[in-house]
Amino acid sequence: MGLLDKEFAESNIVITKAEDLMNWARLSSLWQLGFGLACCAIEMMATSASHYDFDRFGVIPRPSPRQADIIIISGTVTLKMATRIKRLYEQMPDPKYIISMGSCANCGGPYWEHGYHVLKGIDRVIPVDVYVPGCPPRPEALLEGLLKLQEKIRHESMVKKTV
Amino acid sequence: MKSHEEILEILKTKFGEAIIGMMEDTKNDPTIIVDSTKILEVMQFLYDDENLSFDSLMNLSGVDDANGEKVKDEAENEIIKGGTLSVYYHLYSMRIKHKITIRTSVPRENPELESVENIWKTADWHEREAYDMYGIIFKNHPNLIRILMPYDWEAGYPLRKDYKNPEYYKGMKVPY
Numbered sequence: 001m002g003l004l005d006k007e008f009a010e011s012n013i014v015i016t017k018a019e020d021l022m023n024w025a026r027l028s029s030l031w032q033l034g035f036g037l038a039c040c041a042i043e044m045m046a047t048s049a050s051h052y053d054f055d056r057f058g059v060i061p062r063p064s065p066r067q068a069d070i071i072i073i074s075g076t077v078t079l080k081m082a083t084r085i086k087r088l089y090e091q092m093p094d095p096k097y098i099i100s101m102g103s104c105a106n107c108g109g110p111y112w113e114h115g116y117h118v119l120k121g122i123d124r125v126i127p128v129d130v131y132v133p134g135c136p137p138r139p140e141a142l143l144e145g146l147l148k149l150q151e152k153i154r155h156e157s158m159v160k161k162t163v
Numbered sequence: 164m165k166s167h168e169e170i171l172e173i174l175k176t177k178f179g180e181a182i183i184g185m186m187e188d189t190k191n192d193p194t195i196i197v198d199s200t201k202i203l204e205v206m207q208f209l210y211d212d213e214n215l216s217f218d219s220l221m222n223l224s225g226v227d228d229a230n231g232e233k234v235k236d237e238a239e240n241e242i243i244k245g246g247t248l249s250v251y252y253h254l255y256s257m258r259i260k261h262k263i264t265i266r267t268s269v270p271r272e273n274p275e276l277e278s279v280e281n282i283w284k285t286a287d288w289h290e291r292e293a294y295d296m297y298g299i300i301f302k303n304h305p306n307l308i309r310i311l312m313p314y315d316w317e318a319g320y321p322l323r324k325d326y327k328n329p330e331y332y333k334g335m336k337v338p339y
Contacts, residue, residue, distance in 0.1 A: 079313060079332050079333075079335060079337070080312065080313040082335060083313075083333060107339075108339060112339045113339065116321045116326070116328045116337075117311070117312060117321070119335060119337075120336075120337075120338070120339045124335055124336060125335060
């Protein structure tokens with residue numbers, strides 16, 4: 001995992017960088033805001049359920065944005081909802097991460113031309129860390145998206161700005 | 164159980180001129196056309212009458228007939244002047260097991276008619292939707308506000324044929 005590869009000085013003592021420890025702790029318990037929008041939310045719920053078991057990556061749904069680290073935008077974002085999502089995002093404490101799940105959240109999906117009510121991509125409102133393509137993405141794809149996000153968090157730095 | 168011809172006859176003897184006619188083509192359910200100023204009386208009668216007893220409003224929807232004149236406004240956008248917007252009522256009688264469709268048309272420039280919310284509570288949200296999408300105003304509706312679009316949506320009524328989507332809504336770009 002990167003953390004335990006480091007040297008053991010004595011038994012029960014692990015020597016590692018503070019940065020690595022922080023990142024490891026963060027990526028291992030990404031609490032997700034319990035929030036779903038459309039058909040992608042059904043796949044997200046399937047990912048949380050026992051068959052795919054999101055919990056093995058430390059992802060558990062939290063009912064309050066104050067206790068959430070990550071928000072999965074799972075579905076079509078209407079203009080009306082976009083203002084609410086922005087507020088939810090602003091209510092989350094730092095550090096916070098966003099997975100944009102499915103074509104609708106990525107770019108408007110099938111509503112790109114005639115969807116007078118649809119926001120054409122959630123990245124017009126809040127910054128996205130990982131885009132998961134698909135309509136809707138299978139649970140495996142969402143898991144892959146989460147692993148990509150964990151990879152991103154693993155290489156974060158407290159002093160250097162990460163890209 | 165009454166056929167649509169019988170229902171039309173009953174309405175014609177009761178309301179005379181207010182019943183404009185019947186649309187009968189193979190594609191649609193037979194539709195009785197009613198004068199929009201008399202719609203509340205006709206609907207109340209359809210609900211109350213022993214032999215009709217339409218106790219269920221299955222659906223209520225607006226339609227943009229787009230039968231007006233297409234003209235250009237100052238900004239060179241094509242808009243529709245004149246013509247009508249329509250409201251369709253799909254009625255069913257649970258007791259007698261017959262059904263009928265009622266159509267009424269209102270002028271596009273002044274689309275107002277009486278609400279039937281007092282007769283069928285179903286009409287509450289359906290009329291709000293027709294208002295939201297087409298701008299049809301239902302008089303004496305208890306809460307005629309937008310139901311799907313944002314409450315502060317100012318760009319007009321999205322399902323009208325001459326609707327133009329705005330460039331921005333609250334700082335968010337709308338077109339792709």
